[in-house]
Amino acid sequence: AQSVTQLDSQVPVFEEAPVELRCNYSSSVSVYLFWYVQYPNQGLQLLLKYLSGSTLVKGINGFEAEFNKSQTSFHLRKPSVHISDTAEYFCAVSRGSNYKLTFGKGTLLTVNP
Amino acid sequence: DAGVIQSPRHEVTEMGQEVTLRCKPISGHNSLFWYRQTMMRGLELLIYFNNNVPIDDSGMPEDRFSAKMPNASFSTLKIQPSEPRDSAVYFCASSQPAGANTEAFFGQGTRLTVV
Numbered sequence: 671a672q673s674v675t676q677l678d679s680q681v682p683v684f685e686e687a688p689v690e691l692r693c694n695y696s697s698s699v700s701v702y703l704f705w706y707v708q709y710p711n712q713g714l715q716l717l718l719k720y721l722s723g724s725t726l727v728k729g730i731n732g733f734e735a736e737f738n739k740s741q742t743s744f745h746l747r748k749p750s751v752h753i754s755d756t757a758e759y760f761c762a763v764s765r766g767s768n769y770k771l772t773f774g775k776g777t778l779l780t781v782n783p
Numbered sequence: 784d785a786g787v788i789q790s791p792r793h794e795v796t797e798m799g800q801e802v803t804l805r806c807k808p809i810s811g812h813n814s815l816f817w818y819r820q821t822m823m824r825g826l827e828l829l830i831y832f833n834n835n836v837p838i839d840d841s842g843m844p845e846d847r848f849s850a851k852m853p854n855a856s857f858s859t860l861k862i863q864p865s866e867p868r869d870s871a872v873y874f875c876a877s878s879q880p881a882g883a884n885t886e887a888f889f890g891q892g893t894r895l896t897v898v
Binding site for chain 1: 787816825826828831839874876885886887888889890891892
């Protein structure tokens with residue numbers, strides 16, 4: 671069985687500040703890791719993914735995440751956020767393309783001017 | 784490609800009525816997933832199909848829910864009879880056969896309100 675824990679349900683930050691959204695997972699098998707973003711009244715859009723190789727993964731909109739196997743974490747970071755980054759962010763794990771995604775509860779990032 | 788297409792975008796129905804949600808996956812994708820999103824429970828997988836065959840339906844809440852995938856380009860999720868607690872946003876997603884692009888692509892969702 672797989673599970674994902676997003677430690678913060680809400681993260682308020684000021685514009686141009688750095689941000690880290692935390693994600694921990696548990697799984698008995700190797701997994702692929704994902705971060706999705708959901709803007710209001712929209713579907714989910716992939717930000718980035720870790721499949722294998724380099725543990726630092728870069729995604730769209732200036733986001734990056736680091737896979738840490740020993741800590742079973744996959745935290746999302748951005749050095750300087752914009753108002754437009756206000757959205758809900760979901761961490762997810764999967765065993766592969768034809769397997770289901772298991773999502774965390776989500777973190778609402780609010781960027782204030 | 785137009786992406787995953789869901790219809791309708793919004794549905795308001797009365798308790799006890801039958802509701803059918805529709806999904807057209809991305810062409811060439813062989814896995815299809817139905818998720819439900821609520822404030823209380825977050826994103827829950829209801830059921831998923833590989834090559835049109837249901838693989839895991841353990842997330843389907845009860846017998847009132849059923850899903851079909853008659854061919855590679857169409858799936859339905861039906862609720863009969865509907866209840867107010869079924870109010871949620873229902874997402875359909877699809878993914879390619881195993882390979883480098885392993886992510887699921889999501890539709891815009893159907894917001895269901897049962898009154």
